[in-house]
Amino acid sequence: MTRTTKLGMAGLGTVGSAVVNVLQRNASLIDARAGQRIALTHIGARRDNPQCDTSKLHVSRDVFAPADDPDVDVLLELIGGTELAKELVLRGIANGKHIVTANKALIAEHGNEIFAAAREQAVQVCFEAAVAGGIPIIKTLREGLSANRVEWLAGIINGTGNFILTEMESGGRDFNDVLREAQQKGYAEADPTFDVEGIDAAHKLAILASIAFGMPLQFDKTFTEGISALDLQDIAFAKELGYRIKHLGIARNTAQGVELRVHPTLIPDSRLIANVDGVMNAVLIKGDAVGATLHYGAGAGGEATASAVIADVIDVARVIDGETKHHVPALSVVDQALEALQVLPIEEVTTAFYLRLTVLDEPGVLSTISKHFSDAGISIEAVIQKQPAPGENTVPLILLTDLTTQRTLRSALDQVQSLPQTTAPVVSLRVENLGA
Amino acid sequence: MTRTTKLGMAGLGTVGSAVVNVLQRNASLIDARAGQRIALTHIGARRDNPQCDTSKLHVSRDVFAPADDPDVDVLLELIGGTELAKELVLRGIANGKHIVTANKALIAEHGNEIFAAAREQAVQVCFEAAVAGGIPIIKTLREGLSANRVEWLAGIINGTGNFILTEMESGGRDFNDVLREAQQKGYAEADPTFDVEGIDAAHKLAILASIAFGMPLQFDKTFTEGISALDLQDIAFAKELGYRIKHLGIARNTAQGVELRVHPTLIPDSRLIANVDGVMNAVLIKGDAVGATLHYGAGAGGEATASAVIADVIDVARVIDGETKHHVPALSVVDQALEALQVLPIEEVTTAFYLRLTVLDEPGVLSTISKHFSDAGISIEAVIQKQPAPGENTVPLILLTDLTTQRTLRSALDQVQSLPQTTAPVVSLRVENLGA
Numbered sequence: 001m002t003r004t005t006k007l008g009m010a011g012l013g014t015v016g017s018a019v020v021n022v023l024q025r026n027a028s029l030i031d032a033r034a035g036q037r038i039a040l041t042h043i044g045a046r047r048d049n050p051q052c053d054t055s056k057l058h059v060s061r062d063v064f065a066p067a068d069d070p071d072v073d074v075l076l077e078l079i080g081g082t083e084l085a086k087e088l089v090l091r092g093i094a095n096g097k098h099i100v101t102a103n104k105a106l107i108a109e110h111g112n113e114i115f116a117a118a119r120e121q122a123v124q125v126c127f128e129a130a131v132a133g134g135i136p137i138i139k140t141l142r143e144g145l146s147a148n149r150v151e152w153l154a155g156i157i158n159g160t161g162n163f164i165l166t167e168m169e170s171g172g173r174d175f176n177d178v179l180r181e182a183q184q185k186g187y188a189e190a191d192p193t194f195d196v197e198g199i200d201a202a203h204k205l206a207i208l209a210s211i212a213f214g215m216p217l218q219f220d221k222t223f224t225e226g227i228s229a230l231d232l233q234d235i236a237f238a239k240e241l242g243y244r245i246k247h248l249g250i251a252r253n254t255a256q257g258v259e260l261r262v263h264p265t266l267i268p269d270s271r272l273i274a275n276v277d278g279v280m281n282a283v284l285i286k287g288d289a290v291g292a293t294l295h296y297g298a299g300a301g302g303e304a305t306a307s308a309v310i311a312d313v314i315d316v317a318r319v320i321d322g323e324t325k326h327h328v329p330a331l332s333v334v335d336q337a338l339e340a341l342q343v344l345p346i347e348e349v350t351t352a353f354y355l356r357l358t359v360l361d362e363p364g365v366l367s368t369i370s371k372h373f374s375d376a377g378i379s380i381e382a383v384i385q386k387q388p389a390p391g392e393n394t395v396p397l398i399l400l401t402d403l404t405t406q407r408t409l410r411s412a413l414d415q416v417q418s419l420p421q422t423t424a425p426v427v428s429l430r431v432e433n434l435g436a
Numbered sequence: 437m438t439r440t441t442k443l444g445m446a447g448l449g450t451v452g453s454a455v456v457n458v459l460q461r462n463a464s465l466i467d468a469r470a471g472q473r474i475a476l477t478h479i480g481a482r483r484d485n486p487q488c489d490t491s492k493l494h495v496s497r498d499v500f501a502p503a504d505d506p507d508v509d510v511l512l513e514l515i516g517g518t519e520l521a522k523e524l525v526l527r528g529i530a531n532g533k534h535i536v537t538a539n540k541a542l543i544a545e546h547g548n549e550i551f552a553a554a555r556e557q558a559v560q561v562c563f564e565a566a567v568a569g570g571i572p573i574i575k576t577l578r579e580g581l582s583a584n585r586v587e588w589l590a591g592i593i594n595g596t597g598n599f600i601l602t603e604m605e606s607g608g609r610d611f612n613d614v615l616r617e618a619q620q621k622g623y624a625e626a627d628p629t630f631d632v633e634g635i636d637a638a639h640k641l642a643i644l645a646s647i648a649f650g651m652p653l654q655f656d657k658t659f660t661e662g663i664s665a666l667d668l669q670d671i672a673f674a675k676e677l678g679y680r681i682k683h684l685g686i687a688r689n690t691a692q693g694v695e696l697r698v699h700p701t702l703i704p705d706s707r708l709i710a711n712v713d714g715v716m717n718a719v720l721i722k723g724d725a726v727g728a729t730l731h732y733g734a735g736a737g738g739e740a741t742a743s744a745v746i747a748d749v750i751d752v753a754r755v756i757d758g759e760t761k762h763h764v765p766a767l768s769v770v771d772q773a774l775e776a777l778q779v780l781p782i783e784e785v786t787t788a789f790y791l792r793l794t795v796l797d798e799p800g801v802l803s804t805i806s807k808h809f810s811d812a813g814i815s816i817e818a819v820i821q822k823q824p825a826p827g828e829n830t831v832p833l834i835l836l837t838d839l840t841t842q843r844t845l846r847s848a849l850d851q852v853q854s855l856p857q858t859t860a861p862v863v864s865l866r867v868e869n870l871g872a
Contacts, residue, residue: 018725022583022725025585025724026583026584026585029650029769030582030583031773032770032773033582033650033765033768034582035765035770128580133726134581134723134725134727134729135726135729136575136580136581136729139572139575139576139579139580140572140575140580140731142469143579143747143751144564144575144576144747145572145743146469146470146746146747146750147458147462147466147742147743147745147746147750148462148743149461149462149465214468214469272708272711272712272732275708276708287570288458288461288462288739289454289458289462289570289739289740289742289743289746290569290570290571290733290739290740290743290744291570291734291737291739291740292733292734293570293571293731293732293734294730294731294732294733295730295731295732296708296730296731296732297726297727297729298726298727298728298729301727303724304725304726304727306583306725307581307584307723307726308583309583310582310725311579311580311581311582314579314582315579318763327754328754329469329471332469333465333468334469334471337468
């Protein structure tokens with residue numbers, strides 16, 4: 001075991017310090033698996049982090065220093081953000097370094113450009129930690145299921161959002177109340193927009209979909225609907241119908257185009273993925289040969305993310321000790337085989353829908369409304385109609401539709417919305433069966 | 437894309453024909469992922485299989501022919517069994533061919549010898565399909581979680597057994613009744629011993645444990661207890677206590693030694709793995725950095741197994757187009773780093789226990805029995821005591837113990853068993869919390 005692969009690391013926050021700790025704690029094990037020494041030789045960080053011991057390491061105050069260090073084989077980009085991180089990664093690539101990053105935004109938004117630069121320099125760019133933290137989902141999709149045509153995948157890929165939904169459901173507490181708790185516990189940022197509006201999930205979904213279907217990254221085409229407007233009563237009605245609501249990222253390869261969408265989704269409560277709670281992540285993948293597989297674990301946290309970062313390092317170390325030309329392609333297929341698949345507009349996506357109407361408590365309302373749906377060709381699979389609360393003259397009317405496009409649904413909903421019996425905006429949520 | 441990796445395949449049963457079908461159906465996708473042509477060029481099979489089209493392939497009636505074909509790069513061993521399969525694989529290795537096998541018994545029982553032969557010839561031996569069918573669990577453990585010290589793993593790794601347990605529980609039907617149905621559906625063999633007595637699971641567990649802990653295969657040291665003696669009433673009492681019974685393979689690396697055991701196990705019903713039903717498989721892995729991850733999917737079936745076989749083929753093809761010396765080591769660490777870890781005798785394994793005593797319905801029985809356990813230093817965590825059925829003078833007494841070794845428990849049980857109030861053999865089952 002003579003060779004040493006030398007790592008340079010930019011950034012020493014939660015993930016960076018965890019990488020230092022895991023590399024130190026499991027050093028002999030990691031070397032035995034890599035078949036060589038894995039040595040962190042240079043850290044670029046603006047300040048020290050008391051969470052780890054860097055006293056024996058070369059630390060520069062310039063985060064770019066490891067990217068320029070001729071001694072570094074692999075550059076770990078752990079600074080986060082997009083602009084500076086992109087500059088750093090491109091600099092490292094230009095200097096002939098392999099890249100390992102945990103940065104989902106960077107890969108989702110600039111991956112195509114970064115991969116092209118890496119191709120020029122014949123270096124690898126690895127990003128297992130960018131999706132679902134410690135779950136080796138990119139390896140699973142890209143290598144473990146490489147015999148399969150992936151039909152669809154669906155993931156709970158934002159722990160903050162899943163924590164909030166779990167607490168809303170179990171505690172009967174509203175969104176803002178739970179969000180405050182999540183912020184206190186450190187599960188949610190001061191500005192929670194990225195998590196609760198689904199942007200973070202869309203970054204991850206764009207990456208998974210490109211690998212699953214062998215297409216360039218198309219983050220900007222991803223439809224995103226958050227959970228901040230989700231009403232507690234819809235969680236309760238969903239439960240009554242045998243569903244739980246999860247914030248899912250869904251990618252599906254159809255003959256009409258690729259579906260790429262993040263939105264609150266009703267899932268039958270008998271599915272394992274419907275029972276993934278708290279900050280945990282899970283990704284369900286449907287392949288034509290393997291059927292459905294589910295991969296579950298911690299989607300965030302320093303050490304879980306470090307687990308993925310270091311697994312990438314070991315993969316890279318193995319390859320650079322041999323020939324680099326046949327490493328695993330970044331987006332699962334060799335570059336010349338990438339297909340420019342079209343993303344299907346959300347209006348054309350077919351799903352079932354959960355609808356909550358607020359209607360006057362009058363005879364004939366249900367039949368009037370049903371007729372509008374049946375005229376549009378939309379079947380109703382289930383109905384919940386409640387007695388009005390004392391003193392109320394409106395009632396919630398819950399409908400579960402059969403499969404339809406959003407376009408078809410919208411035209412029916414426009415008519416139903418304009419009926420005199422409909423007294424409030426209709427709430428609609430998508431339903432996914434996720435059957436294998 | 438000029439290079440072609442040529443496959444020879446021995447065996448054309450359920451898995452072999454599925455490999456042919458998936459290779460044909462997904463040929464362009466597989467080639468795009470491998471970065472080269474993957475071509476099945478020679479099949480050795482005693483007879484044709486109408487499940488696939490081999491009309492354009494070279495088929496020999498001698499199953500050994502592909503192992504001797506100088507044109508073959510990778511030999512797929514899909515004949516099953518151990519003796520002939522071992523001879524075939526060693527022949528292939530001697531002829532310089534890389535090996536892909538789906539044969540758990542072969543690897544568990546003869547893996548150490550096969551890996552040694554492969555090392556001599558500098559070829560790879562891949563066996564993703566040998567454990568948990570289409571779930572890429574070996575890749576996950578060996579590569580995806582390579583930064584982790586694996587603390588323990590627990591798996592539902594025999595679909596037949598899990599189908600039987602699921603049906604016993606959901607239908608309130610006894611073991612033999614469900615076994616007959618499983619045999620009719622083709623989920624169980626005419627001789628079901630391998631599945632229901634846990635031998636098949638022990639094969640898979642031995643493989644997973646060696647990879648998890650970096651030690652040579654020790655199948656013969658694996659403790660095995662089957663499900664054929666499992667009583668319906670224990671499933672019901674477990675449920676009352678908040679548990680489900682699953683036939684788990686468990687491996688744990690402790691300071692005292694490695695636990696390797698397959699037995700019916702009570703698991704808290706809130707755990708995802710407790711809700712894995714029917715023929716599905718799942719493996720839960722606890723790593724020191726990543727925490728717990730769960731990997732779920734079809735553990736058997738032709739195409740699911742073919743998915744794993746072909747993933748291995750793609751991995752091998754990538755490596756043989758570069759340098760072979762730094763491929764992923766078969767048992768996760770390079771050979772010189774394998775540790776000869778000792779397997780802990782089952783008497784020394786610490787778990788909680790579920791006990792069902794049959795006792796006379798007399799005052800003071802519970803306190804008499806409790807005293808024997810407390811004298812042995814065993815705490816009782818929960819008790820269920822039922823009224824006797826009409827006309828019966830005995831009652832079941834259910835105890836859930838705190839953690840103890842089997843040795844300690846057995847000495848207490850010997851005393852309790854010999855009490856005049858104890859009228860039938862005590863039933864004991866292990867309990868695992870599986871908390872992360």
